[in-house]
Amino acid sequence: MxxxxxxxxxxxxxxxxxxxxxxxxxxxxxxxGIPQHTHEENMTKAVVAGRVLWDENNCMGCHTLMGEGAYYAPELTKVYDRQGPDVIKAILTSKVPWAPHGRKMVAYGFSDQEAENLIAFFKWIGEIDLNGYPAPPPLKNKLK
Ligand code: HEC
The missing domain is CATH 1.20.5 (Single alpha-helices involved in coiled-coils or other helix-helix interfaces)
Known part of the structure; x- marks a missing residue:
């Protein structure tokens, strides 16, 4: 004691x-320097518009960005690298819920422009210097 x-x-x-x-x-x-880490110079109007869509549609109710949000659906910080713009666009413009792993992504049916803005936002987020976060899953290759 x-x-x-x-x-x-x-x-x-x-x-x-x-x-x-x-x-x-x-x-x-x-x-x-936060602007250097975030590459503030790349924050275009499309990136900002994508961020507004992100907020208005409560994407964080299911997803996380930089670990912030809900843990129902995949982390999206590096989704641009992982899936590429074409797949992301197909998911965001789809009229039927995208759910290859069981849980359903909302079928937002976004317009081409809205999807492009969200993709610009994901690309920008993915290029932020996060000191290696998120780490690659340790079991990724073992599960293949
Ligand atoms: C109701 C929960 C929910 C909401 C809200 C939601 N999503 Fe999803 N999303 C999911 C689920 C679940 C998946 C994974 C589906 C699967 O892999 O089977 C997913 C997958 C994705 C993927 C592909 C991720 C990957 O790594 O394959 C992207 C991109 C995405 N969502 C973007 C968004 C955006 C942008 C918003 C907001 C406009 C949003 N989601 C809102 C549930 C949601």
């Missing part, structure tokens, strides 16, 4: 140490 004094020291020590680590990491992130 810790005495009251030891508990206080443990609390203060831990708080101070992790505050310093947090501040140092925050400075490191900002110093490296």
């Amino acid at each position: 810790l005495s009251k004094k030891q508990a206080l020291l443990f609390f203060l020590g831990g708080t101070i140490m992790f505050s310093i680590i947090f501040i140092a990491l925050s400075i490191d992130t900002v110093a490296k």
Whole structure:
């Protein structure tokens, strides 16, 4: 059992140490430049329009981007590399739910333009420097 004094020291020590680590990491992130990491110069109108569609249609209710969102459907940060623009377009413009693995993707039936905007958004997201996130699944090749 810790005495009251030891508990206080443990609390203060831990708080101070992790505050310093947090501040140092925050400075490191900002110093490296968020616009450089995100390639802000590539954020075209199509990318922004795609992002608006992403929000308006609650894609995050099922999917994640950079780990944020729901875990019902695949992570989409690298979907542009994984599936390519043609497959993504077919999924987004489809009038029937796309579900090769059982769970159903919503059949949004987007127009060509809307699909292009979402694809531009996925391409931009996929090019953000995320220090290697998401890691490739460790069992990917073993399951083949
Ligand atoms: C109700 C849940 C749900 C919502 C909402 C949803 N999706 Fe999906 N989506 C899925 C499921 C489930 C899959 C996987 C289907 C499969 O592989 O069988 C999928 C697959 C995809 C894929 C292919 C992913 C891959 O790696 O193969 C893309 C791209 C996609 N969705 C984009 C979107 C976009 C964009 C939105 C919003 C406009 C959206 N989804 C909203 C459930 C959803």
